[in-house]
Amino acid sequence: MVSVGKPLWRRVPPWAVDTCLVAFAALDAWISLLDEEHPLVLACAALGCAGLFLRRRFPLAVFLLTLPMTFYLDVAFAPITALYTLATHSRNRPLLAGCALLHAVVGSLDPSSLSDTFSDNHAWTLVQAVYTLATAFAPVLFGQLVQARHDMAQQLMEVEEAREHERALYAQTVLARERAQLAREMHDVVSHQVSLIAVRAGALQVAAKDTDTREAARTIRSLSANTLDELRHMVNLLRASGGRTTELTPQPTLADLHHLVTTSGIETTLTGDLPPDISTTAQRTIYRTVQEALTNVRKHAPGARAEVRLWHDAARFGVTVTNTAPTRPSVALPSSRQGLIGLRERADLLDGTFTTGPTPQGGFQVELQAPVRAD
Structure with a gap:
């Protein structure tokens, strides 16, 4: 078509x-x-x-x-x-x-x-050489101009994709923050009040002498206990989920890393492994670290290759994302560096460390490491 x-x-x-x-x-x-x-x-x-x-x-x-x-x-x-x-x-x-x-x-x-x-005929030879030289350099300059225009168009396309990716990540972050706040409110306020209702109903059931009153108190206590179970389930769901699953930001686990790497849009290799019993929070932190690092490679290092290395030992585990030097010039974009700040906050929740810096080969490296039993 x-x-x-x-x-x-x-x-x-x-x-x-x-x-x-x-x-x-x-x-x-x-x-x-x-x-x-x-x-x-x-x-x-x-x-x-x-x-x-x-x-x-x-x-x-x-x-x-x-x-x-x-x-x-x-x-x-x-x-x-x-x-x-x-x-x-x-x-x-x-x-x-x-x-x-x-x-x-x-x-x-x-x-x-x-x-x-x-x-x-030196004069004529010189004139002919200058004319031929100008004729020869004209297609070279025009070809380089076309190549620069193609590179700029490709960079603008990559920048637009990176912006769309960042907008989706930002929306997902805002949604996760709102859900976390809602979970805290439900846990600290609603659950506490329902617990008080259950306690008072239990006390009334024991102290009441009337059969109907004891039955009503028992019913209230039973409903309160069931409501507490439902609230705990909802709080866990809100804390474990940052929103609906999307292609850019699926609910992250270690099993999703391979899909993230293959759909990152850059040449990326995934090596190593992590302990099978690390917590869900740690898995999400690893996923978000890799996701943010690959996004930055696409945005700031066009044409670069990346390597995602998972590692662990007896005391610590972590992930290291390293990219090579860019093969094409990148377009300078304003950045608030909120992504890296968020990753440092996630690392702090795991009692771990988050480091970034350039490599001697002209690339960049991002590393997260945390204790094996941080959660």
Whole structure:
């Protein structure tokens, strides 16, 4: 299905674009070949034009294939197309500059009068070299501009995804805070009052002499006890849940870590394990630590790889999340660092520690560790 929002030139299949480019290059070479019948020149022209079919997979090799036809013929389309393709695929600027200079030198030479090129016509050779150099650098600069535009579009997309992720996490955090406050109110106020009702009903049941009064007191005491059980169950549910399960923030357990890593949107490896008997609170803290760390990698280190390592010994357990240096520049965004502050607070609840910092290789590391029996 064709996307309505895409420009018309993006809807054309790549093979159709390459076929048109080869046709234009062949036409350009054919015009220069009107007075040329040498088999070597014909072979160079055919090889340089046909090589454009492979320009997306082997841009440097295709550019080198166009150099012989540039040397023998007065052509521009095939080498300029190859240079542009190389500039859009490569980030090696010294290589691009060298290829542009090489194209300028080859294009400035005249195979029919090489002996006169450096002896009788220095001024014309210089003018031709400058013109060829400008012609060679133009597709390189334009290709780099297209590459920068593509990188910026990708970064903006990643930033928007990170913002959506953070908004969902913030909403989930607010909901969890409200539920925790509601749980405290139910535990401290409602449960206390219902307990008093049960105690008073029990005392009335013992002290009352009337049968109907004792039966009413027994009923009140029984209903109060059942209500207390229901309240305790509701308080436990409110404390254990931060809200409804979503794709971004599922109710976290150790079993959910693999799904979190595989759907993080970055290249991530998960190694190690944790004690099987750690508490639910500790499992949620581990999950939230990994979740926040991977979110920060997506946001601040585009193109980086991450490693999530679970570990434990006789006294402590923890998780270490390390990412490599970013391969693309990131867009600076305002940050309140509330995510890291929240992780430190979670670590304090486990009597543990939470540390962050850069690595010697240019990446970043986040580590949480806590006592084995903190809860």
